[in-house]
Amino acid sequence: MAILKVARMGHPVLRARARAVDPAAITSPRFQQLIDDMFETMQEYQGVGLAAPQIHEGLRLFVAGFAPDDDDEDDDGGGGGQRGVPLLTVINPEITPIGDDVVEDWEGCLSIPDIRGRVPRARQILLRAYDRKGRRFELKAGGFTARVIQHETDHLDGVLFFDRMTSFETLTFLDEFGRYWTGDADSVKAE
Numbered sequence: 001m002a003i004l005k006v007a008r009m010g011h012p013v014l015r016a017r018a019r020a021v022d023p024a025a026i027t028s029p030r031f032q033q034l035i036d037d038m039f040e041t042m043q044e045y046q047g048v049g050l051a052a053p054q055i056h057e058g059l060r061l062f063v064a065g066f067a068p069d070d071d072d073e074d075d076d077g078g079g080g081g082q083r084g085v086p087l088l089t090v091i092n093p094e095i096t097p098i099g100d101d102v103v104e105d106w107e108g109c110l111s112i113p114d115i116r117g118r119v120p121r122a123r124q125i126l127l128r129a130y131d132r133k134g135r136r137f138e139l140k141a142g143g144f145t146a147r148v149i150q151h152e153t154d155h156l157d158g159v160l161f162f163d164r165m166t167s168f169e170t171l172t173f174l175d176e177f178g179r180y181w182t183g184d185a186d187s188v189k190a191e
């Protein structure tokens, strides 16, 4: 396995539309290695999600997931604190909002280091995609998991979370985020 270099905002790969993955190629050793390397990279940088363009691969693929804190049972995306996201490998995703509910919450991005901001997202979505075995799957997601899936899918279209903000007043550096907004500088992981 290998830890990959993460592209930072300003690199054109983050603004390009990624190309669809040939489902027949998903089970190839090279592609499986890429998925493993992306998980390792995401975990190394303590992210909750990582999209292929962020590691300079223009493919419609992302990985996500981390275990919640033991003492935090808030998994509905309503409050602060760290919330668990299931381990996911998502290829050629299509997302459809369920209902009209939009919620605003904090996001960070491994390609925009040490910045946080509040971003409106659909509260619930239906995800359709291929998994790492090349099988179609569907997942209904809400709260923080739905937010992460939307953030990562945006990366595949060259969209960064700044683009989704309706106001920049909440943009904050991580240090100030911990000092003035939450009291816990690590409470929102980057994606």
Ligand SMILES: [Zn+2]
Pocket: 108, 109, 110, 111, 151, 155, 190, 191
């Ligand atoms: Zn990101």
